[in-house]
Amino acid sequence: MAQKPSIPKGTRDFNPEQVAKRNYIFNVIKANFERFGFQPIETPSFENSDTLMGKYGDEGDRLIFKILNSGDYLSKVNDALYATKNSTKITSKISEKALRYDLTVPFARYVVQHQNEIEFPFKRYQIQPVWRADRPQKGRFREFYQCDADVVGSKSLFQEVEFIQLYDAVFSDLKLEGVTIKINNRKILSGIAEVIGASDRLIDFTVALDKLDKIGEEKVKEEMLSKGIPQSGIDQMQPLFTLSGTFETQIESLKTILNSSEEGLKGIEELEFINHAISELKLNTAKLQLDVTLARGLNYYTGAIFEVSAPETVQMGSIGGGGRYDDLTGIFGLKDVSGVGISFGLDRIYLVLEELNLFPETINQSVDVLFINFGDTEALFCLKAIKALRQQGVNAEVYPDAAKMKKQMNHANKRSIPFVVLVGEEEMNSNLYTLKDMISGEQTKLSLQDLISRLK
């Protein structure tokens, strides 16, 4: 192979610095998931095609990566079908497995398959890659990680309260201050649709309302009209377009608008419960904001809807989202299992932390100390000290060859190694180690014991 190798578009290699930064985020999320009582599960990278197909709409079906059957897979296609050369129809005959498209459907499959072993309510988290045959673009990849936490088997609104606290805890730990946790409720949206006489156009109505931020009030109204929502209804919801003030004052306005809708008032009650608990428990650095335009994948959600925005100083879409869905496992035949969950957008959080320079300074520090190699005898002497250091948890190594001093020092610099140790004949005779601080340039001769305590 003459030309330089490459990787498929939309995929990425991660170098040590990138892996360290990604793991830093993963570890903060994981630690908080566990602090909140979530337990990890993992599911296979590929599922049977019929587990995934038909769960994400037609567009989703097209974006699912299919795996070709092994062996003489074409022999399973009968000649009549083969003669059509119809890719769509032939796919299901030559491919039985497909790569995971998200973590939610596999989780639903997991819950149904293992329902007899699971102790409910079940709080699970899952951090694994997913794959989508989407057109790659800035910030959109064909392989990316999802970080999900969900509770199944509990209708308690305290779950929603906990998820808001969890978002706050994670972003506070990441030192990303000033994120906004937006909340809405499907029942509020249904209530508004009911009040304005558009119950049969709930999706059209919310899709239009969801665009308020992007296209503005006038365009939203135009879209609603074009979708058959009557002018009278649009007039009636006018206060929604200018809803502002605190959570409480917005709730008061909503009560007026929704006072004839039982469902809408139920949504308000839920929001008030959550807001009351959060104001008692307080948030560390995030703020909670009511956003009645928030819809996300509405067909999914039946109660709370969440979305998290990065601090206003950064241009970035949402960095997290979620909500309650009352029939997660129904698609696999297990009815009446309520679920509620949230997700963290790893790649976007990474970009935000990078832009705001919030990664810890030491993250790129691959190893704590490099021993310079002056020859086999010296290197073996060094390895004894290195063994003792490692047993104390210090990351240490000796340069593999007795290369020129300058080359070895350059290596330490390029890898941002903060200390080197020099051991020549003199040091070996006196059983001492010359420790050099690569930043200050300072050199000290130390016994092994002192070297360990210094580097530990």
Next chain:
Amino acid sequence: MAQKPSIPKGTRDFNPEQVAKRNYIFNVIKANFERFGFQPIETPSFENSDTLMGKYGDEGDRLIFKILNSGDYLSKVNDALYATKNSTKITSKISEKALRYDLTVPFARYVVQHQNEIEFPFKRYQIQPVWRADRPQKGRFREFYQCDADVVGSKSLFQEVEFIQLYDAVFSDLKLEGVTIKINNRKILSGIAEVIGASDRLIDFTVALDKLDKIGEEKVKEEMLSKGIPQSGIDQMQPLFTLSGTFETQIESLKTILNSSEEGLKGIEELEFINHAISELKLNTAKLQLDVTLARGLNYYTGAIFEVSAPETVQMGSIGGGGRYDDLTGIFGLKDVSGVGISFGLDRIYLVLEELNLFPETINQSVDVLFINFGDTEALFCLKAIKALRQQGVNAEVYPDAAKMKKQMNHANKRSIPFVVLVGEEEMNSNLYTLKDMISGEQTKLSLQDLISRLK
């Protein structure tokens, strides 16, 4: 969907306990990789097909999972080819990507692709899943993790010394005492083949020798004869079949056998270097053993060959292996980059730890403390304490609903939660928390401060 969902054969769901146990092993391996100065990289789950195909032999090519192209993929197949209905030939037209088969080839691709950004010698580790369309059987899966550490760009034998130390460190940390690290050298095998006049039958010779453990001396000799190795040669290598004693005494016998082979003597020299260093540095719990029958994927290795066996009390194949290969990146056009690396067999290590009962007892402890829910007011009171506990790193949660006391206590038991906290009206009035030890049954009333110090 009426029937219970399932997953593709050869794949696995992992429940929280299994994930915790797997992560325990991963974390010990990772911590040691880093302590030895290795840095993590990650590569995409799928590669361009031409990166993988032809690298693992015909059998390997068949076992690689291929991903179907998106869209109307059949339109790219010309009619003449399509008419053949030849699966093998059509595959390359309808599939451009394939799932990673191991971590070595993607690593070689990575090194060549990023050669200008990499600071050599480059010590990388990689812990990621790989996929093989193999027939599933006990302990063999279609999706499994590999844990590899390799150094590229250094011919120093200290790398081999380090890898032996690394194996010892990992298995000692896992409390798996008594593993045997077997070592051999390709040059020894070439030397023997040369001496017995079978240089042109090196692979046949080593494949047969490799079976000594399994089929015994007589059958090995038969196989060698049947492959055209002369009886005189077999007689000449007779001492090999009964080689025993210490590393040093075996080396002395080998010197006699190999004294006419320059390459063989070079192999001995290398083994002596490594053995000398290891006897100076000592091993904590593992033992190093010379095994001249060890060959593994010989076409690969050019120097040292490693294999790790579980303690003799356990029936299990190798739990790790590796070696030196002098031309890792040659397949992608970058010559003269020597590599040496080892791998840990996660699934087998898991089985061994399970069988010997070596997982830490607390591994199944999902959460440190569960607060019993007596109603919304009490739950909110509890959540304030829970927030304080979590900030001190304690994993804590409140039962989501005010279910019957018995149900909540059962939930704590089933999830192996060691403590529960009970907060009723009395506790709320006096600002105290009743902590119950779920094992001893003992109950104590504590202030928040004392609760935190007790659970921390």
